[in-house]
Amino acid sequence: MTKAVLKTWYDPKPDEIADRHGAFLQQLGQPTCLFIPGKDTSKVRAITTLLHGNEPSGLIAVHQWLKSHYESPEVNILIIIASVKTALTEPLYSYRHLPDERDLNRCFNPPYNDKQGEVAEAILNCLAEYQPEALLDIHNTSGNGPDFAVTINDSKPHQWLTSLFTGLMIKTDLRLGALMEVVDNIYPTVTIECGGAKTGQSHRTAFQGIQRYLHTPELFMANSFNQVQILYNPVRLELDNNINLDFCDQPVVGMDLTLRKDIERFNFGVVDGTVHLGWLNNGSDRLLKMSDLTGNDIFHDYFDIKGNTIYPSFPIQLFMITSNPVIAVDDCLFYAVRARH
Known part of the structure; x- marks a missing residue:
């Protein structure tokens, strides 16, 4: 009999959950779907986390909530914990994805013909079965930046979900094969970036936001929410x-x-033509790529090279800056938007 790609654990009790989050991961052993019955059993809210094995705040927050949820959530809760084996690969929480595998959060478009594709398809099938009223996908930032949310829609429900965790939303038109791109047309989906993976504040941001999400009676009926x-x-x-x-x-x-060694300090800061970001060897700008939505290279629209030194061409706001060379090459060095005047 073939082992299921996504294991299901129905209504785990606090005393059944391992005391430490690392042991909890060992307990799961593979991608797992947790289902927790709520007060209103006609609705489901969903959380996905650990799509990247080196982004543990969502997992740590889920573990903390599972160990302490003496009060039932308002509705049924579906929690999918994805890259379990990746996270468990020593050192713990070190790999975004394993070296011989694709980035799981780039695999949600077909074909699903490799191991990561099978996991992505199983996650989509699980979500389709339960039809949640909303989905939060909880991550950490690649560097040591502050918390924010990413969406492909700036509707009021998306802003409401964002406000449970943070006051900043990035609305993107980029399409990378991420989970939210595939399901957002079915139910509001927000990616939460809780901040750096190794800070207690990021874990608190995740836990406090999850508590609000799970224990708010009517998600989108509140008269007001914190502006984002x-x-x-x-x-x-x-x-x-x-x-x-x-x-x-x-x-x-x-x-x-x-x-520059301190480049992460510019996360969500505005930099202009007076701030140098680094240095290029002669002709090495061909190894850097920044594209618009039609695929045109716009690197030299955003940056000037003066004597091999890189400067912004105009004021820009940077975020998701990483000083991890593996992530910088495997994913990207940073994101940028034109700064508002």
């Missing part, structure tokens, strides 16, 4: 797989690109 700031249409700075990259306070000999 919305930034529109980010672009990504992507790096060629063969680039030689380093982070230093001065150009490093032999590197195609050297980024």
Whole structure:
């Protein structure tokens, strides 16, 4: 008999859950769907987390809630914990995805013909079966930035869901094969970036937001919610797989690109033409890619190269900056939007 891609655990009790989140992951052993009955059994709310194995705040918050939920949630709750084996690969919570596998949150469009595709398809099938009224996909930022949300829709329900966790929303037109892109037309879906993966504040942000989500009687009936700031249409700075990259306070000999060591401090800050971001070796700008929605290269629209030093061409706001070279090459170095005057 073939082992199910997605294990189901119905109504886990607090005393059945391992005391520590690492042991809880061991207890799960594979991608798992948890179902917790609520007071109103006619509705379901969904949470996905750990789509990336190195982003544990959602998992830690879910574990904390499961160990302490003496009060039933308002409605039925579906929690999908995805990249369990990736997260368990030593050192714990170190791998976004395993080296021989694709990024799970880039696999939600067909075909689903590899291991990660099968997990993505199983997650979609599980969500389709339960038809939640909303979905929160909980992540950590790639670097040590503050919390924010990402959506493909800026409707009031999306803003309401965002406000449970953070005051900042990024509305994107980029399409990468992420979960929210596939299901948002069925029910409101918001990706929550809780902040850096290694900070207690990020874990608290996740836990407090989850509590609000699970214990609010009517999600979208509240007369008011905290206003959120919305930034529109980010672009990504992507790096060629063969680039030689380093982070230093001065150009490093032999590197195609050297980024300033403190670049993460610009997360959600505005930088302009007076701020240098790093240094390029001669001709290495061909290894950097920034595209608009039609695929046109717009790197030189956003950045000027002056004597091999990189400067913004105009005021821009940067976010999701990472100083992890593996993530920078595998995903992107950062996102950027035009700064509002």
